Amino acid sequence: MDVDEESGLTKAVWSDADFERMGWHDVTVHGVYVQRTEDVLPRLLFDLDYVVRWVHPVPPETYFSFWVAPSTLVFEEVWDLEGDLDFKGLGVDLELDALHRLTPEDDRPPWHGVPLWHMEGRSFDLRFRASGFRQYIRQPPRHSRRLSLTHAERGGPSFAETAYA
Template identity: 65%
Template structure:
């Protein structure tokens, strides 16, 4: 089902794919969970539970801070391999915030598996995958911070159904 749109936030649908990559952005999205799902004889899947920032709302005077349309989402990469990464923080674990997600053309014979690079503020993840789907699980909420509380997002989940 992909009828989930939210006119007020500008969200046009609740299920996205790598075909929509150029329209999407993950800057400052918070990752709440990561799951490598074994799928039997084929390559595993990589699932991320995150708070997806649908839109940044510029402040209107006298306000000085941005507000955000944020929704819980599940980002699923298919047929994942050649994974490497780094959690570059010490001491207490900070929130894992994405800086950027890059898709790089294959430099070998595996044309159907681009290189993906999730650059985080305190982590780095590189892998090959055939593509992705992102499921926006609930309608976006207008918030003063780019992250939802555990109660607002329904806890950590890897549900693969868009709202609507």
Template identity: 60%
Template structure:
């Protein structure tokens, strides 16, 4: 899976409801780019198949990040999402080998540990000339963890 140029519309830290596992979850409301469509002459620009989706990271800890709005209208677009093996010897509340996650974006940077993730495609992909869907087309904000039928 690739998340380059994916737009984040919302971020939610969901508290744990389990006394056995106090770690929260991190939910991202995203426009997942299912496919980039090469232009066919006379068109000169790519188009995209985009699906509103929820990206849910499990058992999140050691969360840190930066967010820098420059006073202009902008989207939180992911440049790269990295998963790495822990190398700092700190261990973790769940497993000592929980991977590190790093979401590098345009105007933001998030780093955290999590045991894994799930992605839920909430709607059938829509064809778009832009990399981001309108609020109306995507059905507003959402963090549902069910796939469309």
């Protein structure tokens, strides 16, 4: 994939190696899936509207606009998943405030050095250990006045692990 100059997107597949260059503030979560695998540990998948870039308003506009893309965020080898979900479903989206990568304070073998991930957002708070992640940008970013795309714009829910070309 070439750089999408309008949106500023530089690649369509990201990983935990890119963590410091990424941000998940105000990212809408459309779905969560705990996927059992043939390995011992499951995978944790999120269907997101990833905010690629915030666009400052140009007068006479007074509100930000956004470059948003449907994405799948996949955490590998997940364990110790815990948290709270306080979602009432009354027209409120699950929305991320931040994703943190923390260093666990314990030395539990054989997982020493594996990060603790903390996802906090409106109506939920999750903590889990995972060996890493990949994020797949499934469609080219769209310029939008909203932080999330409609069902039709994003092609419905998806946990596809394919990036657009």
